[in-house]
Amino acid sequence: MPPRVTIIGAGLAGSEAAWQLAARGIAVRLFEMRPEKHTSAHTGGGFAELVCSNSLRSDQLENAVGLLKEEMRLLGSLVMRAADATRVPAGGALAVDRAAFSAYITNALEQHPLVEIVRAEVTHIPEEPCIIASGPLTSAPLADAIAAAFGAQYLSFYDAVAPIVMADSLNMDVVFRASRYGRGDDYLNCPMDEAQYYAFVSALLAAEKAPMHAFEDEKVFEGCMPVEVMAARGPLTLAHGPMKPMGLRDPRTGRRPFAVVQLRQETQAGTMYNLVGFQTRLKFGEQKRVFGMIPGLEHAAFARYGVMHRNTFLNGPRMLSDCYRARGHEALFFAGQMTGVEGYIESAASGLLAALGMVCALRSAALPTLSSRTAIGALAQYVAHGNLSGQFQPMNVTFGIMEPLPARVRGKRVRNAQLAARALEEVRAFVSSQ
Numbered sequence: 242m243p244p245r246v247t248i249i250g251a252g253l254a255g256s257e258a259a260w261q262l263a264a265r266g267i268a269v270r271l272f273e274m275r276p277e278k279h280t281s282a283h284t285g286g287g288f289a290e291l292v293c294s295n296s297l298r299s300d301q302l303e304n305a306v307g308l309l310k311e312e313m314r315l316l317g318s319l320v321m322r323a324a325d326a327t328r329v330p331a332g333g334a335l336a337v338d339r340a341a342f343s344a345y346i347t348n349a350l351e352q353h354p355l356v357e358i359v360r361a362e363v364t365h366i367p368e369e370p371c372i373i374a375s376g377p378l379t380s381a382p383l384a385d386a387i388a389a390a391f392g393a394q395y396l397s398f399y400d401a402v403a404p405i406v407m408a409d410s411l412n413m414d415v416v417f418r419a420s421r422y423g424r425g426d427d428y429l430n431c432p433m434d435e436a437q438y439y440a441f442v443s444a445l446l447a448a449e450k451a452p453m454h455a456f457e458d459e460k461v462f463e464g465c466m467p468v469e470v471m472a473a474r475g476p477l478t479l480a481h482g483p484m485k486p487m488g489l490r491d492p493r494t495g496r497r498p499f500a501v502v503q504l505r506q507e508t509q510a511g512t513m514y515n516l517v518g519f520q521t522r523l524k525f526g527e528q529k530r531v532f533g534m535i536p537g538l539e540h541a542a543f544a545r546y547g548v549m550h551r552n553t554f555l556n557g558p559r560m561l562s563d564c565y566r567a568r569g570h571e572a573l574f575f576a577g578q579m580t581g582v583e584g585y586i587e588s589a590a591s592g593l594l595a596a597l598g599m600v601c602a603l604r605s606a607a608l609p610t611l612s613s614r615t616a617i618g619a620l621a622q623y624v625a626h627g628n629l630s631g632q633f634q635p636m637n638v639t640f641g642i643m644e645p646l647p648a649r650v651r652g653k654r655v656r657n658a659q660l661a662a663r664a665l666e667e668v669r670a671f672v673s674s675q
């Protein structure tokens with residue numbers, strides 16, 4: 242009978258790993274330090290708490306993250322089961338009610354007879370088989386223990402959180418419902434004319450930012466960049482980025498606005514909305530003032546202001562091998578953002594694959610053979626075999642890291658659809674072989 246596996250951290254990666262192991266008859270001891278000790282970003286004690294956004298991004302197979310989600314569904318993902326059960330309207334994206342999502346996963350693990358939950362901080366690497374999924378805000382003692390064990394340098398980057406506003410405080414005489422290109426009406430849109438846009442950008446650039454701590458630096462991850470950092474790159478950066486008006490028409494004028502701020506539903510009841518792409522580290526008072534310049538948000542009540550926090554990750558190519566296994570260790574795996582994957586779904590996928598790897602390690606079998614033709618396999622391959630120059634950076638799943646098709650295919654959507662079909666065929670075959 243295989244030994245018990247210790248999992249450190251009950252975020253998306255740790256929760257997914259615990260479920261996968263327990264589903265295969267392996268006893269799990271799941272450590273979660275909250276609510277005994279909190280991080281600078283989390284607010285509750287539930288598992289798999291989403292702190293940056295409630296969106297799990299595209300649910301379309303022609304998008305790499307949509308493909309990754311479908312692969313995870315085929316592999317029996319708890320995170321995907323919870324997401325599908327608690328989704329809220331978001332057009333072609335998959336967004337969830339955060340509280341309901343966390344509660345679903347917490348309850349599933351608490352009720353599983355093979356999962357023992359321990360609410361305590363872990364400050365060392367256990368000697369028994371272990372998956373470390375302590376997240377990008379790993380506590381200092383455990384981070385020190387990992388650094389001491391591997392002698393590797395840590396890298397840090399910044400992750401910024403978008404504000405949330407109350408739905409009943411919005412000016413619906415200005416705000417209109419629509420998704421881009423007529424794909425439903427799941428988003429609220431705040432239209433700007435040219436003068437309003439440039440006035441907003443000017444105020445944003447002049448706004449006072451929250452001070453940075455002594456241990457922090459200016460590194461930012463391109464995929465979760467603060468809105469004020471984007472604005473500083475050029476006067477039209479936001480109009481071509483999170484505020485792009487493409488595919489939208491203001492029903493009051495019948496014309497496309499110069500720029501648009503989109504709001505995405507935060508809860509199933511539709512009581513709160515977050516500002517899409519508006520991660521920020523502006524001071525709270527400045528957020529209220531500057532974001533209040535957005536048409537429709539003049540009197541917005543903020544349920545949560547945007548914040549910015551440090552994230553820490555491993556140099557994956559130097560420290561990790563296939564399936565996120567620690568180099569030189571038979572039964573020690575890592576999972577989640579600390580491995581160098583970026584994004585909620587990518588984190589959960591790493592936990593799923595790390596768990597499958599742990600099952601093989603416990604049975605002295607070869608590691609799972611999900612190749613880079615699949616999204617889940619390609620992401621793990623990127624982390625294990627990416628740039629060895631010391632410039633390794635976090636990565637979202639993209640078709641660009643997957644093995645290309647043997648022959649050139651014209652048309653991005655057609656090519657992506659063929660990549661997705663090939664990937665799903667491999668995953669289905671893998672599931673059938675288990």
